[in-house]
Amino acid sequence: MTRLSIESLSVEVESSGARILDDVSLTIGAGEIVGLVGESGSGKSMTSLATMGILPRGLRATSGRFLVDGIDVTDAANRSVSSRFAMIFQNPRDSLNPLMRVGAQIARMVSLHQGLDRKAAQAEAVDLLGRVHIADPAAAARKYPHQLSGGMCQRVMVAMALACRPSLLIADEPTTALDVTVQAQILDLIVELVEQTGCGVLLVTHDLGVVAETCDRVNVLYRGDLVEHGATAEVFANPQHEYTRYLLESGRELEVGDGAA
Amino acid sequence: MIRYLLRRVGISLITVAGLALVVFLVVRILPGDAAAARLGPEASPEDIEALRAKLGLDQPLIVQLGDYLWGLLHGDLGLAVSTGRPVADELFARLPATIELAVAGLLVALVIGFPLGMLAASRRGRASDAIARVFAVLGSSMAPVWLGLLLIFGLYSVARIFPGPVGRLPIGMPPPEHITGMYVLDGLLTGNFAATGEALRYLALPALTLGLGASAAVLKMVRSAMIATAESGFVRTARAYGVPGREILWRDQLRNAMLQVLTAIGLVFGFLLGGNVIVERLFSWPGMGRVAYDALGSNDLELLQGYALIIGVIYIALNFAVDLLYGVIDPRIRLGGRSS
Ligand SMILES: Nc1ncnc2c1ncn2[C@@H]1O[C@H](COP(=O)(O)OP(=O)(O)O)[C@@H](O)[C@H]1O
Numbered sequence: 217m218t219r220l221s222i223e224s225l226s227v228e229v230e231s232s233g234a235r236i237l238d239d240v241s242l243t244i245g246a247g248e249i250v251g252l253v254g255e256s257g258s259g260k261s262m263t264s265l266a267t268m269g270i271l272p273r274g275l276r277a278t279s280g281r282f283l284v285d286g287i288d289v290t291d292a293a294n295r296s297v298s299s300r301f302a303m304i305f306q307n308p309r310d311s312l313n314p315l316m317r318v319g320a321q322i323a324r325m326v327s328l329h330q331g332l333d334r335k336a337a338q339a340e341a342v343d344l345l346g347r348v349h350i351a352d353p354a355a356a357a358r359k360y361p362h363q364l365s366g367g368m369c370q371r372v373m374v375a376m377a378l379a380c381r382p383s384l385l386i387a388d389e390p391t392t393a394l395d396v397t398v399q400a401q402i403l404d405l406i407v408e409l410v411e412q413t414g415c416g417v418l419l420v421t422h423d424l425g426v427v428a429e430t431c432d433r434v435n436v437l438y439r440g441d442l443v444e445h446g447a448t449a450e451v452f453a454n455p456q457h458e459y460t461r462y463l464l465e466s467g468r469e470l471e472v473g474d475g476a477a
Numbered sequence: 478m479i480r481y482l483l484r485r486v487g488i489s490l491i492t493v494a495g496l497a498l499v500v501f502l503v504v505r506i507l508p509g510d511a512a513a514a515r516l517g518p519e520a521s522p523e524d525i526e527a528l529r530a531k532l533g534l535d536q537p538l539i540v541q542l543g544d545y546l547w548g549l550l551h552g553d554l555g556l557a558v559s560t561g562r563p564v565a566d567e568l569f570a571r572l573p574a575t576i577e578l579a580v581a582g583l584l585v586a587l588v589i590g591f592p593l594g595m596l597a598a599s600r601r602g603r604a605s606d607a608i609a610r611v612f613a614v615l616g617s618s619m620a621p622v623w624l625g626l627l628l629i630f631g632l633y634s635v636a637r638i639f640p641g642p643v644g645r646l647p648i649g650m651p652p653p654e655h656i657t658g659m660y661v662l663d664g665l666l667t668g669n670f671a672a673t674g675e676a677l678r679y680l681a682l683p684a685l686t687l688g689l690g691a692s693a694a695v696l697k698m699v700r701s702a703m704i705a706t707a708e709s710g711f712v713r714t715a716r717a718y719g720v721p722g723r724e725i726l727w728r729d730q731l732r733n734a735m736l737q738v739l740t741a742i743g744l745v746f747g748f749l750l751g752g753n754v755i756v757e758r759l760f761s762w763p764g765m766g767r768v769a770y771d772a773l774g775s776n777d778l779e780l781l782q783g784y785a786l787i788i789g790v791i792y793i794a795l796n797f798a799v800d801l802l803y804g805v806i807d808p809r810i811r812l813g814g815r816s817s
């Protein structure tokens with residue numbers, strides 16, 4: 217069943233009218249991990265932010281509809297609250313308030329999305345930290361972001377996402393800033409989360425290796441255009457678009473390079 | 478946190494020592510004979526020699542420095558030649574008036590600069606932002622004398638809302654019983670509310686003069702700090718998850734912006750304490766700046782030297798206080814720990 221469908225999303229720069237995204241459409245099913253790949257600057261993050269409904273200042277969506285379980289939520293004030301969308305970002309530590317304990321930051325999303333009172337929300341926050349496999353979650357809840365490693369901060373962000381009981385998780389380059397060993401752990405965590413909650417995931421990355429390992433389907437973005445989409449295995453085996461072939465080839469070169477190093 | 482504190486204390490002490498050295502050297506290196514300058518053109522060579530000996534000016538520089546520092550350690554800043562009283566007494570007697578004015582000026586600067594800076598940041602690029610920025614440029618480029626005269630003319634001469642520039646209290650009114658030396662505060666502490674009221678009225682114009690100029694600086698800092706935090710990752714997270722805008726503003730943005738603004742506020746306060754010589758003169762405000770101004774006129778190097786030293790020490794103490802505050806509000810400093 218289709219959880220989210222994005223229909224012809226276009227985004228432009230307000231001042232100049234320059235196109236950032238042109239008629240992008242994609243769907244994500246319940247329990248499905250869908251990849252969105254493309255080189256840096258191709259519009260992956262703007263697709264994510266537009267879907268959350270928080271485009272940065274100076275950008276504007278000129279067209280596009282968002283359907284969640286078939287219901288139009290385009291006009292919802294906040295799609296995290298109305299449709300239980302959650303998002304995690306590339307730089308997990310920067311995504312957390314440096315002056316608040318991480319437990320309090322999760323608890324605030326818990327009360328916002330589950331309507332629990334302070335105390336219950338705090339307890340739930342500790343619970344969620346346990347669910348993302350942080351040892352001694354009660355101690356971790358009392359830490360500030362700067363006291364945690366990047367990988368731990370990303371786990372905190374995943375716990376925060378869980379606080380929304382998400383129907384959809386957007387993960388924008390969730391492992392790019394992390395060490396290789398930690399990358400795999402975070403990806404495993406996301407996969408586990410999908411199995412547990414049945415939410416859909418839009419996994420944004422420029423790393424085709426990540427896509428090959430985790431994504432059921434993949435969308436290829438090139439300069440704001442969605443140039444190719446399909447089941448991951450098919451796209452990788454038989455790329456239709458020239459740009460996809462280029463991506464795949466440069467990806468392989470990179471892997472060969474990594475192996476030699 | 479302890480290490481951080483010790484470091485700050487150490488740095489402050491070293492800075493104070495350096496300051497004392499610089500003040501000492503500047504006065505000694507100035508051309509001309511200090512003794513001759515003091516006694517005036519009519520003095521006989523014998524008198525000058527005698528004074529040189531009395532002031533220790535015939536001693537080697539290093540001995541003079543030793544004497545000077547030894548005196549400082551005992552709170553002895555030397556004698557003010559123009560009045561014959563100890564420099565420390567002259568200046569400390571005036572310190573409360575200067576502090577009262579600077580605090581009032583800072584309050585004015587914050588009350589005006591903070592909300593306008595926040596407004597400008599939230600309306601970035603729009604008309605109110607432009608107006609606020611024009612105000613900032615005007616405020617920081619306007620000479621305090623001119624602004625002060627304008628305020629005196631408008632609010633005293635014409636509108637008669639505030640009293641004229643004749644000091645801290647109406648002529649003939651006795652000051653409240655001395656506790657801190659700050660009349661507004663002493664009036665409150667001793668229940669002498671009439672004195673507090675009058676002190677506030679007399680404080681208004683000089684404080685506005687000082688504060689309006691400084692509010693421009695506050696506005697600029699607050700604006701840029703609020704813009705920086707508005708674009709930060711944690712504000713993006715809060716927005717993504719639907720945290721209400723007002724909560725984001727107060728709990729996420731403002732508190733983090735404060736971290737950027739705090740240092741600058743300390744600097745502004747230091748500037749208000751040390752940089753109000755002109756304003757004190759204009760409003761006949763009997764503060765330290767007035768003493769320094771008069772010392773310039775009477776060639777009283779000892780007094781000027783003491784003024785420079787005290788203002789410098791206050792500056793250093795302020796910086797230390799700001800560092801302490803950081804230790805309190807920023808967990809990255811309070812708790813230390815990794816931060817890559
Ligand atoms: N606030 C903005 N104003 C103007 N252009 C922007 C803004 N933010 C991003 N862009 C542009 O939008 C394009 C897509 O950016 P982004 O979605 O971040 O790329 P990706 O995430 O794929 O690396 C880039 O060319 C970028 O320069």
Ligand SMILES: [Mg+2]
Binds near residue numbers: 260261388389
């Ligand atoms: Mg991006």
